[in-house]
Amino acid sequence: MTGRLELVGLRLEAAGRVLVDDVALCLQPGKVLALVGASGSGKSLTTLALLGLLPPGVQRTGGRIILDGIEQDTAGLAALRGRTVGLVQQSPRSSFNPVVTIERHFRETLALAGLRRGAARTRALELLAEVGFDHPAEIVGRYPFQLSGGMLQRVMIALALALDPRFLLADEPTTDLDTVLQAQVLDLLGRLRARRGLGVLLVTHDLSVVARLADHVAVMAGGRIVEQAAVGELFQRPRQPVTRALLEAHLALCQGEPSELAA
Structure with missing residues (x-):
């Protein structure tokens, strides 16, 4: 499987307010990119923008979405849905x-x-x-x-x-599940990535999920990407205060949990 899905310079606005600004991401076959950050940081809006599925009142005022080197217009984004890019939403019961x-x-x-x-x-x-x-x-x-x-x-x-599809967008896929079911879903996503060669965007606020599945991590805060790194590098040498705060909260919550979740 070849090619990649890129988001370059994304800017989203609503009622004159900038919600997401200058966001760049790249999905590659067989790799999991985790997009992490606190609630309200812009993760889900960024994910929906990749498919042209923004909620009413939110507009993309900047940025390009590029598949295999070709920039996608509105019709192109609609054609991606399901066929090239699959979407797993965070609340299965309401979907x-x-x-x-x-x-x-x-x-x-x-x-x-x-x-x-x-x-x-x-x-x-x-x-x-x-x-x-x-x-x-x-x-x-x-x-x-x-x-x-x-x-x-x-x-x-x-x-x-x-x-x-060649790519899978998974928006908080384990949020409503207990710990055992979370592990099962993450193991399933890992197997599917390996078997199908999927490029996965894993949207989460949970660094345990990141540690278990991701290859690369992008940290989002205030509608911007503040840090990107390989997962091991980010856990060992976080550069930004936002990232360090997320890791400190993760480690505090994981005290007494299995070691692989705190790694």
Whole structure:
């Protein structure tokens, strides 16, 4: 797998106020880039900007989004969704239609690839098996409210992979899960990255997640990237006060936790 997805000089505004300014990121095949920072730092808006999915009132007033060296216009960004870039949102329960079966969710997504009826069902079962369901045929007939949060998160990941994207944007994918389920989801993302060669943008405020999965880290504060480094370098030699504060908070929370989470 070749090529990369780049964000250069992103600037977002709402009602005359700058929310994100001069943000640059680069996603590479087979690599996990973690975008970390406190709530409100601009992480989720930056992620949505990569797909042209900004909320009402927020505008991109600067910056370029470049895929394989080609700058993407509005139509180009729309064409990326699902096919080139998959999105895993932070609240799986609110991302599903509660009165539509899991199979119907897959059918609607897979129709974009021309798969219908039996072919769509077969593909849905394959995807559900890939994300760890031992009996996927039991899952497709259920409604979202019949699944746990961890199960829904795996279904959402399967849906994000349905059109075989090259990149995956995972926005706080473990926020609503307990520690055991968090570890399972992160292990799953790691396996998918290795198996599919995915380039992953992992958005999180949790440095335990970063330590477990990321190759490279970008630290965001006040709508700007304040530091970027390889994960080992950032943990051992943080340069910015914001980064040091995040690490101190992480280490304080991880006292008494398994050593790999505090590493």
